[in-house]
Amino acid sequence: MAEPQDLVARFLATAATVPDRIAIHAPDASLTFAELSERTARLAGRLRALGVGRGDRVGVSARRGVHWAVAPLAVWRAGAVYVPLDPAYPADRLAFTAADARLRAVVTDTGALPWADGLPVLGPEGTDEAGQDRFDDLAVGALNAAYVIHTSGSTGRPKGVEVTRGAVSALVAGLEERGVYPAGHRVVGWNASLSFDASVQQWVRVCRGDTLVLLSDDDRTDPARLAALLDEHAVTDVDFTPSHWQLVGSRLGGRGLRLLLGGEPVPQRMWRSLAEGEDAWNLYGPTECTVDATVTPISGSVPHIGRPLAHIRAHVLDETLAPADTGELYLAGPAVAVGYAGRPGPTAERFVADPFAADGGRMYRTGDRVRRLPDGTLEFLGRTDRQIKVRGFRVELGEVEDRLREHPRVTAAVAALRTGPDGDTLLAAYCVVAPDTSVSDEELRAHCAATLPGHVVPSAFVTLPALPLTPGGKVDTAALPDVTAVATPEGRAPQGELEQLIAEVWAEVLGRGSVHADENFFALGGHSLVALRVVARLKRATGIVLPTKDVYRFPRLSDLARHAESVRAGGAS
Known part of the structure; x- marks a missing residue:
């Protein structure tokens, strides 16, 4: 050439x-x-x-x-x-x-x-x-x-x-x-x-x-x-x-x-x-x-x-x-x-x-x-290390795990690529917390989102009493539990314009029949690309402009609706 x-x-x-x-x-x-x-x-x-x-x-x-x-x-x-x-x-x-x-x-x-x-x-x-x-x-x-x-x-x-x-x-x-x-x-x-x-x-x-x-x-x-x-x-x-x-x-x-x-x-x-x-x-x-x-x-x-x-x-x-x-x-x-x-x-x-x-x-x-292959082409077989790709972006699992361990109540953490309830590939975090303490998924997600780009924030969080280990003392990633579907809670029906609109958007983009006001976007299978669709639809329907990271900050439907109302009224964004 x-x-x-x-x-x-x-x-x-x-x-x-x-x-x-x-x-x-x-x-x-x-x-x-x-x-x-x-x-x-x-x-x-x-x-x-x-x-x-x-x-x-x-x-x-x-x-x-x-x-x-x-x-x-x-x-x-x-x-x-x-x-x-x-x-x-x-x-x-x-x-x-x-x-x-x-x-x-x-x-x-x-x-x-x-x-x-x-x-x-x-x-x-x-x-x-x-x-x-x-x-x-x-x-x-x-x-x-x-x-x-x-x-x-x-x-x-x-x-x-x-x-x-x-x-x-x-x-x-x-x-x-x-x-x-x-x-x-x-x-x-x-x-x-x-x-x-x-x-x-x-x-x-x-x-x-x-x-x-x-x-x-x-x-x-x-x-x-x-x-x-x-x-x-x-x-x-x-x-x-x-x-x-x-x-x-x-x-x-x-x-x-x-x-x-x-x-x-x-x-x-x-x-x-x-x-x-x-x-x-x-x-x-x-x-x-x-x-x-x-x-x-x-x-x-x-x-x-x-x-x-x-x-x-x-x-x-x-x-x-x-x-x-x-x-x-x-x-x-x-x-x-x-x-x-x-x-x-x-x-x-x-x-x-x-x-x-x-x-x-x-x-x-x-x-x-x-x-x-015999004709000279190359077939991709996987990685030799712990680097993965999530929707096209490179993700080093160590970066995610380091951020999780910075949480004051997390004593051990490991991240892994998993198949979600709907067959989508997603990033999952498995955490062990200090004795006699607890931490919610929402808190862990907000903790990660404070410093990590959206595509690096895990879509699913699983709390375990201990991480499974191989006989050699390493984390046994094959023994980590699957990410299972989260049952739809018996929450209240969406009320008001924004809750009802967001519920309709979530149901459409996530393939759900209906969504309650207390449900969590990521627990329902949401991820960064789908979050883009949510904020775009909300902007077109109401004129409210939210950055995608707000879906990470407010993953519960009722909280996102309340935040969107505050932005519309000229409050914090």
């Missing part, structure tokens, strides 16, 4: 060639390529005026609007490195991430940022017109960093994965070479959060001349709204996790969409359904290897992760690092990340010398077990 062109250079060439083509449609505005070039130049000039330059890290905290595309591209044009900071995350986690990344500034469209700790904060609109006139794009080499995305950490602290500009350019070129990104102008539905590395694969497509259609939270979770938006903008390509596609996909068939699935394994039933005629692709790759490392069109009856992209070398090795048909997957090549920013120990553990490279390069230990 030829040396890929820098993506900022590709964007500038596109803006010069098709200035009037729409670059991004967002809920708040639309921008042509010429307008996007102007906006990013203005913001990059303001960053440069603050002294931000090559290699400096700039936080990006943005809602779902045009700033999602403007901010990262402006940071790149200033020669700097963007660090996503999802405003939906708890303030303590954002403060940790900002400090860990050693930010020079933050760009945002969310207003005040109490966790920014004195950092310069720039809004989306620039006033330094002279700075814009003087602005020249800073030449940045392929080995300079492009972004730092923080993932769940096994020690309880998120780790920042540092990826180079050249690695991102190689990703795009590799996906083009394999036909995942067809030649010509495409219209792409942008679905992922900036804090999820799949967003890189989506937003950089504007650099190659594609049009981005940003999906709001309402659009992402309501199949009817999503279908209407895709039709309105003639969207050709969409990117979903399999879990999210299960939520909305049944209503989106027959549109000729190119469906890109990634972030977690594709269930066999879904695979077989898509193989019958959809233009669907399965993409696999860890954050540490720049989003996607292997791809395959979905066909046949057996799920697999395909073959590596042209710039990737995939080794299947046994415990002695000898080639094997079945073993751990190691990935090498220019896509391998720099490492974990500021963490030399974990970097040395996961990024190791490549014994098959003549140039002394490194390879990344994925922790994924795979089998190389």
